[in-house]
Amino acid sequence: MAEINDSPVAGSTDLPPAPETDDLKTETKAEGDGKAAPDPALYRYIKDDLFTSEIFKVEIRNLPKFVGFNDLKKFLTKHGVNPHKIKLLGKQMFAFVTFKNEEERDKAMKMVHGMQWKGQVLSVRLAKPKADPIQRTRRMQEDGGSGAGQPAAKRPKGNGEDGDGDGEEEEPLTVQIANVVTPLWNVPYEEQLRMKEQEVVEVLQRLAKEIGSTNKSMLPWLFAQKGKYNKMCCPLEAVKPSPTQTEYRNKCEFLISAGADGEDKTIGFRLGKYKGGSCAVVGPAETCHVSAETKTVVREFQKFIRTTAYSVYCPETYEGHWKQLTVRTTRTKQAMAIAFFNPQKLEEDELSTLKDSMKKFFTEGEGKESGVTSLYFAREGQRRSPNLEDLPCELVAGDACIHEELLGLKFRISPHSFFQVNTAAAEVLYSAVGEWAQLDQDSTVLDVCCGTGTIGISLAKRVKRVIGIEMCQEAVQDAKVNAELNGLSNIEFHCGKAEDVFPNILNAVVSPSVTAIVDPPRAGLHSKVILAIRRAAHLKRLVYVACNAKAAMNNFIDLCRAPSNRVHGPPFRPVRAMAVDLFPQTKHVEMLLLLERVDYDSRP
Incomplete structure (x- = not known):
């Protein structure tokens, strides 16, 4: 996912x-x-x-x-x-x-x-290592690049320094940050949907060309499809809008850094990119996609860190402590806050004192009314993976998890577990997946990259068996609890990388009707998973949920290409597609693609 x-x-x-x-x-x-x-x-x-x-x-x-x-x-x-x-x-x-x-x-x-x-x-x-982008920008400025104090990429146009003399003022920070995190904020929603639908049209048109190049036997079918569907390989259904277009995000990751307004220890979104030489952040108070509940948590946490003696972490010098705040909220009015902290060389007793003060602030002090029901502290160790989301989290106060309701079902969410960031739109997406999968009581569903089990659990009562696969152990634990919370006994979950676990599970499934539902990371499925799907001739239907359809293009092509020494088994072909808007005000969109196995005995 x-x-x-x-x-x-x-x-x-x-x-x-x-x-x-x-x-x-x-x-x-x-x-x-x-x-x-x-x-x-x-x-x-x-x-x-x-x-x-x-x-x-x-x-x-x-x-x-x-x-x-x-x-x-x-x-x-x-x-x-x-x-x-x-x-x-x-x-x-x-x-x-x-x-x-x-x-x-x-x-x-x-x-x-x-x-x-x-x-x-x-x-x-x-080879020499890559130069640090900020240091490189500083050097360019010192050597006669753009004026000091502001990276070249972020200097406002028309300020008179480039010789145009129009004197145009820089936009307010609220507008600048909106342009960064919600670039379509000023575009009417109907136009946003049209743009996203057109993006999927272009993906399907390109896929049609790729299928024609990699599977000549499909050319007669493909010629007919392109004639009927505007050069696309399959029909595209009307784009599904998000039920809510603002304040929809249930998870946000905020940087803790110096504010672009000069205020120290600010929690917000980065105004520019690190490789562009910028570290400054702007708070989320005026951003339209962040919920009021999340903004409250950010405001109170910012008050807390400003009372501490610890500075913000500086990616230029690798000094400082406060790094990131992740906030997760639910429609059940629960909120989780995870503070990421670099201890540098602080002693354990200092860290314990800090955690105690954080707990007191949010349980007895000003932060008591913030709505935080689950408070975590995550400290970075030496020589760790740079991905903060991999760090172990220590519960400081409140409940270990938060809970959400989706399609009438209950779900437990832990700090690192995946859950779609737009709950209302996820209901739209999962409803479409259930419809397209064409399931019955004899069906077996393979839920690949299942996260906390949301898709598989939402379908479990319609089918004989659901098998979920997920690499995040924390998410698998949540998925098992979620199955119990919803009284389901016909669902099982396996922890591991899909490319390692999926082939063996797929080979062991004996069922007259097997459907796979895949919701992979942005880069798509590992080639081993695609090859395993192709080899399993008893798997007749595949529903692919792509959050980045262009990145998943190689997966689509390999599913549809002609059999070869590398790719065994009959190919699939696309049957229907749809765009679902899970990310209003941004350029991102989910694409749903249904593929069915080619029946060589009955195909046209």
């Missing part, structure tokens, strides 16, 4: 983002033979107590033409090399590859350098 964050926050990662293509071109010219020591100012994030794979980076040159990401990954793995990240620049025929430690990096250099691949002799050399 994928959770759309309308405004990425720096609290979700300590380290600079993966290099962009243009940056890599510049970086390559500066690397020379890879032996020059990194400039401390530009590479401040490389410290002994922080982990980043950028420390262990190599450049592989002279790659064969037309080699893709998966080709390179398979090649390296085949030769015993375990890459952490790969950034491939096909036109330049080279790639940057990072590793988790020095041993793996050196092994790659020894094994791959001089090796022949498709007639090309590979060259491997050390």
